[in-house]
Amino acid sequence: MSAQLHVEGLSKSYARWSNEWLRVLSWFGLPVKPVEQHNVLRNISFTVRPGECVGIVGQNGAGKSTLLKLITGTLQPTSGRVTRTGSVSAILELGMGFNLDLTGRQNVFHAAGLMGRSQAEVAAVIADIERFAEIGDYFDEPVRTYSSGMQMRVAFSVATAFRPDLLIVDEALSVGDTYFVHKCFDRIKEFREQGTTLLFVSHDPTAVQALCDRAILIEAGSLILDAEPKQVIDYYNALIAKKEQAAITVSTLEQGGVSVESGSYEASVEGVALLNERGEATEYLEVGEIVTLSVRVRVRDPLENLVFGYMVRDRLGQVMFGTNTHYSDQGLTSLQAGEELVFEARFAAALGPGSYSISIALADAQDHIGRNYQWKDMALMFAVVNASRDYFIGSCWLPPKIAIKSSLQAAQ
Known part of the structure; x- marks a missing residue:
């Protein structure tokens, strides 16, 4: 299958x-040197196949937005090349291409x-765009009167009025209200089902893991990882938490x-x-079974503060539940080197059938952004099976008591 997008040595x-x-002389290839040169992107290469969804992940300033502008052609590369096939639609900087003095309707025609x-x-399609944006009479008011969320509504509506072969979405969706963001994702999923290729930049790990087939991680202008979304998000989180003397390791598990x-x-x-009610270690649970997560921790250096946390995630890496001892008001202080601790978290495995994993965090505060021990x-990985509950679908077991009331019974 031919590539929808090929980025080579960008x-x-x-x-x-x-x-x-001196700047002008450099245009003619003369050997003059600038006072300073800032490299935003360095030798980026990757390929996106038709119908594939690729997430682009990285910290602020990593070069993600610059990469998208090079792909769309709004910036020219210093070296390397971009090869695209088919139609392209992009939502980059909020309101990019909008004239603030024109109305929303006029800007739609312009954009x-x-x-x-x-x-x-x-x-x-202007009526469909107006209907999808849902900004009412503001559609015929100057864009300078719009909130950032209203600008995003119009920008997304016009960018997706025609299904493109390649859709590029930057962080613009982050300014939208929850209702409209859900509406945008529904349209993106619809396009994907129809064969649209998607490049998606977001800091939302759930969105990246739910939408994308794979993800690439950009750090300080370089592509450092191209892999399945969960692995990229985990590595990204590790980079955020990385401090001096910190290490990041990647390993392949026996279970896959x-x-x-x-x-x-x-x-x-x-x-x-993971212990069952008899205190036996287990990797297979029944829906709703009471279990205890037991974690043994060694303190290697004196610590002023220690917070223990864990997350339960499904096979796609999406978080089912997470908490820590900061939120339960059980953070520990003044710990001595050599001390051993056992943390036990008892809960009902109110999960749907499937495979799950548990991630563990040790830090000095409510998250691992400060000191990541x-x-x-x-x-730990475990599986949940439904051996005795009524059939249900989904990732959570939320058994209802269903009451049925008939109008005929009320009349009698």
């Missing part, structure tokens, strides 16, 4: 010159024209899958077990 740098004459659509084509671990290891996980992804 680099982008910005130079600062001592005077403009769609920049996308290569004729006035007649836009006129044929890849585990990412990071930390400075002033405290470390020595053992993890250890983050251990996929520390």
Whole structure:
């Protein structure tokens, strides 16, 4: 199958010159050097197949937005090339291409024209765009009167008025209200089912894992990982938590899958077990079964604070539940080197049938962004089966008591 998008050796740098004459001379290939050169992207290469959804993940300033602008052609690379096939629609910077003095309706014609659509084509779908945006009379008001959420509504509506072969979505959706964001994702999923290729930039791990077939991680302008979404998100979280003396390791598990671990290891996980009510270690649970997560921790250096946390995740890496001892007001203080602790979390496995994993975190506060002693992804894996409950679908077991009331019975 031919590539929808091929990025090869893409680099982008910005130079600062001592005077403009030297800048002009550089255009003609003369050997003049700038005072300073800032490399935003370095030798990025990847391929996206037709119908594939690829997430782009990275910290602020990593170069994600620059990469998208190079792919769409709004920026030119310093070196390398981008090869695209088919029609492209992009939502990059919020309101990009909008004239603030024009109304929403006028901007739709203007923006769609920049996308290569004729006035007649836009006129044929303008009612659908207005209906999807749902901003009422503001559609005929100047865009300068819009909130950021309203701008996003119009921008997304016009960008997706015609199904493109390649849809590129940057962080613009992050400013929308919950209702409209759900509406946008429904349209994106619909396009995907119809064969649209998607490039999706987001800091929302749930969205990346739910939508994407794979993800790439950009760090300091370089592509450092191209893998399945869960592995990329875990590595990204480890990078955020990484401090001096911290290490990041990636390992392949015997059960399958890849585990990412990071930390400075002033405290470390020595053992993890899931115990049934008889106190026996188990990897197979029944829906709703009462279990205890037992985690043994060794304190290696004196610690002022220690917070223990865990997350239960499904096979796609989406979080089913997570908590820690900060939220339960059980954070520990003044711990001595060599001390051993056992944390026990007892809960009902109110989960749907399937495979799950548990991730463990040891930190000094409510998250591992401050001092990350250890983050251990996929520390334990287990399966849930439905052997005795009524049949149900979904990731959670929420058994109802269903009452049925008839109007005829009420009349009698």
